[in-house]
Amino acid sequence: MNNPFENALTQLSRAANVMKLDPQVHEKLKSPKKVHSASITIIMDNGSTKTFPAWRSQYNDALGPYKGGIRYHPGVTEDEVKALSFWMTMKCAVVGLPLGGGKGGIIVNPKELSETELEKLSRGYIQAFYQHLGPTKDVPAPDVYTNSQIMAWMLDEYEKLTGEHAPGMITGKPLCLGGSRGRDKATAQGGVFVLLEAVKKMDMIPNETTVAIQGFGNAGAHMAELLAVQGFKIVAVSDSKGAIKSANALDISALTAHKEKNSAVTGFTGTETITNEQLLELPVDILIPAALENQITAENAGRIKAKMILELANGPTTPEADAILFKNNVVVVPDILANAGGVTVSYFEQVQNASNYYWTDEEVMEKLQKIMITAFAGVWATKEKYAIDLRTAAFVTALERVGAAMKARGLV
Secondary structure, eight states: OOOHHHHHHHHHHHHHHHHTOOHHHHHHTTSOSEEEEEEEEEEOTTSOEEEEEEEEEEEEOSSSSEEEEEEEETTOOHHHHHHHHHHHHHHHHHTTOSOOEEEEEEEOOGGGSOHHHHHHHHHHHHHHHGGGOBTTTEEEEEOTTOOHHHHHHHHHHHHHHHTSOOGGGSOSOOGGGTOOTTOTTHHHHHHHHHHHHHHHHTTOOGGGOEEEEEOOSHHHHHHHHHHHHHTOEEEEEEETTEEEEOSSOOOHHHHHHHHHHHSSSTTOTTOEEEOHHHHHTSSOSEEEEOSOSSOBOTTTGGGOOOSEEEOOSSSOBOHHHHHHHHHTTOEEEOHHHHTTHHHHHHHHHHHHHHHTOOOOHHHHHHHHHHHHHHHHHHHHHHHHHHTOOHHHHHHHHHHHHHHHHHHHHTOO
């Protein structure tokens, strides 16, 4: 399996070479500023105790407080958490947010825990790391298999330990605790704003454009819904249990109801069951990986038939695959740009918490659209300037900002 942190460093080096990045900046960005680790022990419902390894990687805070999600997954590793914190640093910078990059993770299959056990684990995470967190230090958020309820428990635990109200210490909270409107669909909506700009550049017409989406969780399902409204033909989707394809556009609202009832997309009327691997290689116009990292690799990149890949997941394409896709004229809209809608609305949530003044859905979406369109235009211009792929262009854009902040602070 590809090591995600090695992939991240390869991406860093590619961009550094293109832009002739200051060697001192490059050297400092090869490792996180701090990685905190802990073993979280909780009493299970049956009276036994169980220990879960956990991390918080704080990569770079030159532009502002560390920012990034916490994922609960059996496959979490320290290198994965480090890679994700690096990508968060780049993601915040590419869309111009005054934030650095962080990430957290716990090795756990949350589906095997009761709600009580999940709450104990979530509070245990804050007990382990709360001294390193806070509105002006490091602000976590939801990620894979974490949600607004988990953020609520974490906020409550932090406030108990510090003895003060600090809603801005975490984002992705329920609305009643200071969450932002639009946060639940922000990643997908930001992706749609970017996709519509990319489609214009490639002269695609939405109602003539076919789409396959790998992953039908929060981001993927919202993306399918939003694109269907825009007229795109979603012809294949998948989740952790399997994938389906159809000769015609899928009815997304009916598919969502089917998934809720059966906990899987497979078996949906009028579809053929295929594998996740087959979904990636379908002859569609746009492929949207919205699951986990390392899905498009040197092994399958040559068989990708899509004209465009929009990465809603973090790190779904390896550097070796990137080189093959670029050679085959497949446009890859990278994760650090395509899925930055989530962190952008998290930033809006922090701003609202700090001012204790809250915005409407319309205000949130209007501000998000402006940021995503501006970011896409900047990255596209950088791509044209250096005649490079969009991922490297996004990294160049981000590194210019992070490097300037590091120099201004005297860190290099």
